[in-house]
Amino acid sequence: MTHDTPLSPRPLRHLTEVQRRVLTTAQLRAHGVTAAETTEHCRPGGPWQQFLPGVYLLHPGPPTSEERLHAVLLYATRSSLEGPSPGVPSQPGSDGARPPVRQADAMITGLAALTLYGFCCTPPLTSLEKIDVLVPRLRRLRSAGCARVVRTPVLPGARLVTGLPVAPVPRAVADAVAQLADAGTVRRLLTEAVRVSHCEPAAIVRELKQAKLLSRPHVVDAVDSLLAEGRAMAEERLYRMVREYGLPNPVWNVDLRLPGGPCLGGLDAYWPEQAVALELDTRAPRHGVQQEDDAVWSGYARKREHLERLGITVVHITPKKLREGLEQQATVVRTALMASADREPAAYVVVLPR
Structure with missing residues (x-):
């Protein structure tokens, strides 16, 4: 059985192509696939593979960037086929801004989110070892595989980018900076966020302050450059x-x-x-x-x-x-x-x- 094989009792016609290749245990069960059958398909040399706890790729090869992002969101939300799905096409507003979506259980943040926003100074998705996913602080969820869990007391309103719920740019920048120790990289990241008009300097500084990152000398230096850049613009x-x-x-x-x-x-x-x-x-x-x-x-x-x-x-x-x-x-x-x-x-x- 492969991802092209119809699963019973419910067809996959309502799913996008990537959603047919990445499914959770609950989704497989809803289509009549037992735990034993899932285990059998995931044996060495089998047609499927377990990518994250409770999340499966219905093909044997390495995952694409899209599959990795989708798998991380499924791992963080454990959404069912009836629930919100991260495969809805983005519909930008008339002013070109990405519209907020209804409150998500989890969203992509950090460097992966900034790459989705089109940042030039961030690595391509294929080279990211970890994909940060933002979840409520009280969620019982651990980092696993390529999914790095980032917690927050209150989830911000997500933005829809390439069909995926993504943290707003200021929050994504703060989560990325939290993982960076190189002053030059931090400065380039903050500068691009302002220079390309993704957001205002004050919004970034507020997120950095809330994340308690303004005590780091290399972040303070980058913020000084950021505010000067923002005022000049x-x-x-x-x-x-x-x-x-x-x-x-x-x-x-x-x-x-x-x-x-x-x-x-x-x-x-x-x-x-x-x-x-x-x-x-x-x-x-x-x-x-x-x-x-x-x-x-x-x-x-x-x-x-x-x-x-x-x-x-x-x-x-x-x-x-x-x-x-x-x-x-x-x-x-x-x-x-x-x-x-x-x-x-x-x-x-x-x-x-x-």
Whole structure:
């Protein structure tokens, strides 16, 4: 009997090709294959092989990358033929983003997930000795074979990539970094995640912090490079927004100061005639210290309140908003500029290059 042989009493027509080649003990039993028959088919030289505990390949040769991924998910979920199956074609949304799927019991994460997302700096699936699979913390499941179990208190919403449930990029990056000791590899991984617009730096830093990885020196160095890369990209989008949507040219990267008084803080852009200030909000948790994060946020809030008391409108824009809705953010800025005509004149401030 091979994977081409119909199993009774239920046919395999509703399964994809890879699902016909990789089945669990429960799925085989549902098709009338007894444990004794499964054992017989898996003897040396037989037509089948046991790939993971309770998961079988219905052919004797080495598994393909697709079969390995499918087998790992089956091992982690033990799904039945009636349950959710990781073989549904992906249907990207209209904005090109991969849509979230209904809550999965397990999902591919780590380097395998990033390779599925199309990362260039990750190894091909065929060269990965281990495939990381993310499961709830309380699941009674051990790593086995090529399946490395990664636990989490709360499963994130999975993304569907090539028909498989995959962890979101920030979580997959954190799980990959947890297994890496080479500083250059970590830096390349984080840089590509931001440079190719997979996600924002702050999202990655939050996951690294939650995974308690920000105490590792080589990770901290990579995060510093990541945040610098993310800010440079956000600034470039900001310049493009002003240029492409016909906004008045501001003065860039300036400090404001009261005449003869203290510095009011730095701004990414300022329109003196309209008294409109723009600040890129690139806050991200750093080094796992909550007090430092709170201090950064308090500094932002105090500066904004002070400027607004002086009659200066402050527009905060995040890198994510610039990436996902450049036109919408241009409208926000234009509205603030137009509204200046209806406001009381702002206090006089000195504008200095930063």
